[in-house]
Structure formats: structure tokens, C-alpha cells
Amino acid sequence: MIVAIVYRRHGKNSSLENCEYQYLGHNNVMQTHFQTTQSHANPDVIDFGAGHPGDALLPRTLMHAAAAQRLAQPDASLLQYGLEQGDGYFRHALAAFLSRRYAAPVDMDHLFVSSGASQALDLICTLYTQPGDAIFVEEPTYFLALRIFADHRLRVIPIATDAQGLDIDALEAALKKQRPAFLYIIPTHQNPSGATLPLARRQRLVELSTQHNFLIVADEVYHLLSYAASPPPPLAAFADSGTVLGLGSFSKILAPGLRLGWVQAAPQHMTRLYTSGLLDSGGGLNPFTSALVRVALEEGWEDAHLDELLAVYRQRIAVLDAALQAELGDTVRYATPTGGYFFWLRLPDALDGETLLQRAAAHKVGFRPGVRFSGCGGLRNYLRLSFAFYAEEQLREGVRRLRAAMQSL
Numbered sequence: 001m002i003v004a005i006v007y008r009r010h011g012k013n014s015s016l017e018n019c020e021y022q023y024l025g026h027n028n029v030m031q032t033h034f035q036t037t038q039s040h041a042n043p044d045v046i047d048f049g050a051g052h053p054g055d056a057l058l059p060r061t062l063m064h065a066a067a068a069q070r071l072a073q074p075d076a077s078l079l080q081y082g083l084e085q086g087d088g089y090f091r092h093a094l095a096a097f098l099s100r101r102y103a104a105p106v107d108m109d110h111l112f113v114s115s116g117a118s119q120a121l122d123l124i125c126t127l128y129t130q131p132g133d134a135i136f137v138e139e140p141t142y143f144l145a146l147r148i149f150a151d152h153r154l155r156v157i158p159i160a161t162d163a164q165g166l167d168i169d170a171l172e173a174a175l176k177k178q179r180p181a182f183l184y185i186i187p188t189h190q191n192p193s194g195a196t197l198p199l200a201r202r203q204r205l206v207e208l209s210t211q212h213n214f215l216i217v218a219d220e221v222y223h224l225l226s227y228a229a230s231p232p233p234p235l236a237a238f239a240d241s242g243t244v245l246g247l248g249s250f251s252k253i254l255a256p257g258l259r260l261g262w263v264q265a266a267p268q269h270m271t272r273l274y275t276s277g278l279l280d281s282g283g284g285l286n287p288f289t290s291a292l293v294r295v296a297l298e299e300g301w302e303d304a305h306l307d308e309l310l311a312v313y314r315q316r317i318a319v320l321d322a323a324l325q326a327e328l329g330d331t332v333r334y335a336t337p338t339g340g341y342f343f344w345l346r347l348p349d350a351l352d353g354e355t356l357l358q359r360a361a362a363h364k365v366g367f368r369p370g371v372r373f374s375g376c377g378g379l380r381n382y383l384r385l386s387f388a389f390y391a392e393e394q395l396r397e398g399v400r401r402l403r404a405a406m407q408s409l
């Protein structure tokens with residue numbers, strides 16, 4: 001229990017970065033906590049595992065301007081319990097932004113405001129599954145989604161993928177054995193593989209979902225981070241089928257700390273989501289943040305920020321690609337990503353990603369070993385590198401360290 005919070009400023013600069021807080025713990029012992037963020041980067045280590053943007057890419061100026069503009073208005077509604085589906089003005093601005101960026105119309109009434117894709121996924125598990133239900137996931141899949149599914153005691157059944165994402169024949173074979181409560185899929189710039197599902201497979205997948213009566217939960221958080229040709233339309237564009245719930249997030253296109261995202265789905269799913277007990281008790285999710293991000297959307301600041309991110313990440317891919325070719329070209333195999341955050345490297349079969357990770361610590365480099373993305377303990381000779389957190393020179397240095405770690409094995 002927090003008994004007392006003591007704020008103390010130090011240094012000449014009175015910014016919040018120089019403000020530490022302390023609290024009295026259970027036994028009235030003063031404890032000091034300097035950490036605000038979920039992960040704490042060690043400056044000596046280059047951790048390719050960090051799947052979030054570096055601080056230099058976070059929109060401090062933009063959010064300052066958005067907050068100043070919105071809070072100058074004589075209207076306190078953003079501080080009230082919010083409309084359950086999410087602020088209508090924000091959904092209107094979001095629908096316009098998505099329609100433009102997806103090049104496909106998005107109806108504001110088909111959008112539900114969430115506190116990010118993770119929270120939406122958790123709510124969907126709460127509302128659409130029972131403990132013990134089977135769900136299908138891609139092999140590999142986003143490792144932290146597996147944690148959410150474990151919280152809900154779901155039975156995770158991995159379905160094979162290839163270079164173009166979910167193998168629809170393998171899905172069809174699995175459907176002959178059982179019907180899942182839902183299929184969780186990351187159709188565009190997949191985490192970790194980077195694969196993008198072609199249009200024909202998207203169409204077949206949606207047909208199968210209506211034939212076999214299962215839901216598709218499409219996690220599309222990387223859809224707008226496309227660095228080359230435009231990807232096929234998001235699976236959310238098939239929401240009229242009634243079987244697709246598309247998840248989006250501002251974490252990857254603005255800032256993860258906003259905890260703001262959306263679900264795009266047919267009206268019957270909207271009602272299911274916003275009439276849940278959670279929304280009834282707490283009101284709409286994140287009304288304050290939505291009100292500020294609405295300004296960023298309406299002023300075109302989100303578009304400009306996203307375009308900057310695309311330019312930075314495109315360049316980082318080129319740098320990391322060149323470094324990997326130069327240092328590890330004869331050891332690892334990969335497809336150069338065309339979007340998202342990640343390189344997915346295949347190591348020689350005999351090399352184990354977790355063993356390499358232990359060795360890499362001595363070389364002050366980190367990454368995520370492939371086995372963590374497996375629904376069945378496989379993928380041991382893969383590893384995932386993220387280029388979202390580090391600038392170009394650190395990416396080059398990280399690959400040099402990775403080579404040294406591999407050579408030492």
C-alpha cells in the first residue's frame with residue numbers, strides 16, 4: 001500500500017525528468033523508485049530485443065502542442081467519464097485518417113476506442129472465450145499475445161506459416177479437427193516474421209471464417225508502417241463479413257505511452273464491446289488521451305509524424321540490412337522487411353537462439369530468441385532483431401557484437 005508520496009525536485013532544471021518520487025512502503029520504509037518505463041535500457045548494451053521506439057522518436061513537441069490547444073478550450077468533457085464506444089469527434093477524425101491511409105473507407109460507427117491492442121485483445125478474450133477454449137495462432141506469433149491467452153487459460157493451437165504468412169491449407173486441415181473460438185493473426189508485417197498475407201489468402205481466410213463460423217482477431221498494429229509498396233487492404237476492411245475484429249494502435253505510429261488504440265468491426269461486435277461491464281463501470285477507454293490525439297489527427301500532425309517515422313525506419317532497414325550482409329551474410333538467412341519493426345533471422349540449424357543469447361550477454365548485445373514466438377517450443381534456430389529503438393550507428397555496432405558472439409560459440 002502506498003502510504004505517502006513525496007515529490008522532490010533537484011537540479012536547476014525543473015522539468016519532470018529531474019523529479020524523482022519516493023513512497024513509503026508496507027513497513028514504512030522509504031523506498032526510492034527512479035524507473036517510469038516498462039523496460040530500462042542499459043546504455044552499455046545494444047538490445048535488439050527492444051520492440052518499441054527510441055525516445056528520440058517520441059512526439060514530445062507534438063503532444064505539447066495538442067495538449068495546449070485542447071486544454072485552452074472552455075470545455076471539460078475530456079475529463080469526464082467518456083462515451084463507452086469512444087469520443088465521437090475522435091472516432092470521426094480517426095475514421096478520416098484511416099480511410100486516407102488505408103485507401104479504403106472506414107466508418108466511425110465501426111470503430112471502438114481501446115487502450116491499445118493488448119487491452120483490446122484481453123477484452124476480446126474476456127467477452128468471446130471461456131477457459132479451455134481452443135484458439136488458433138500463427139507459428140510464429142507475437143510472444144506477448146501468448147501471455148494474454150495464457151491469462152485466459154486458452155488452448156493455443158499453432159498453424160503453420162510460410163514466407164507469405166498463414167498457410168491457408170494448414171488452417172483448413174486444422175478446421176477439419178476443431179473450430180476455434182478465434183484465430184489470432186498479424187496479417188501485415190508480422191511480428192516477428194515480417195510476412196504480409198497476400199490479398200487472395202485474405203479473401204480465402206474470410207470465406208473460411210464464415211463457412212466454419214469462427215472469428216478472426218486481426219492484430220494490424222504494423223499495417224501503417226509500410227516502407228515499400230502499399231500492402232493489401234487490412235483484414236479490418238472485411239469487417240462487414242461479421243467475422244473480423246481488426247485491432248489498431250497508436251503505439252507504433254505515435255507513442256506507446258498514450259495507451260490508445262481501436263477495434264474496427266461490424267456493429268454487432270461494437271455493441272458487444274461497449275456494453276461490457278468494464279465499459280459500463282468505467283466509461284469509454286482513455287477519453288483524455290483521445291481528445292489530445294484528435295487534435296493531432298485533425299491538424300495533420302499525425303500524418304506528418306508518421307511520414308517522418310517511415311523515412312527513419314526505411315533508412316534503418318537499409319543500414320541493418322547492409323550490416324547483416326557484411327558481418328553475417330554467410331551465416332544467417334532472412335527476408336529484408338518491407339514494414340514493421342523486425343528482422344527475423346534464421347540461424348544454421350545447429351545453433352540455438354537461447355544459447356546464443358546467453359553468450360551474447362558477454363558481448364553486450366541482446367535480441368529475442370525464436371523459441372519465445374513459438375506456440376509449441378519450436379523455432380529454436382531463429383532470432384528477432386528490432387530496429388525501432390536504436391539509431392543507425394548503434395545498429396551497425398550491435399551487428400558487429402552479434403558476429404563476435406556467434407564466432408565465440
Ligand SMILES: Cc1ncc(COP(=O)(O)O)c(C=O)c1O
Pocket residue numbers: 051115116117118119142186191219221248249250251256260261
Ligand atoms: C503484434 C503486436 N500487437 C500488439 C502490440 C502491443 O500493442 P499496444 O501497445 O497497442 O498494446 C505489439 C507491440 O509490440 C505487437 O507487436
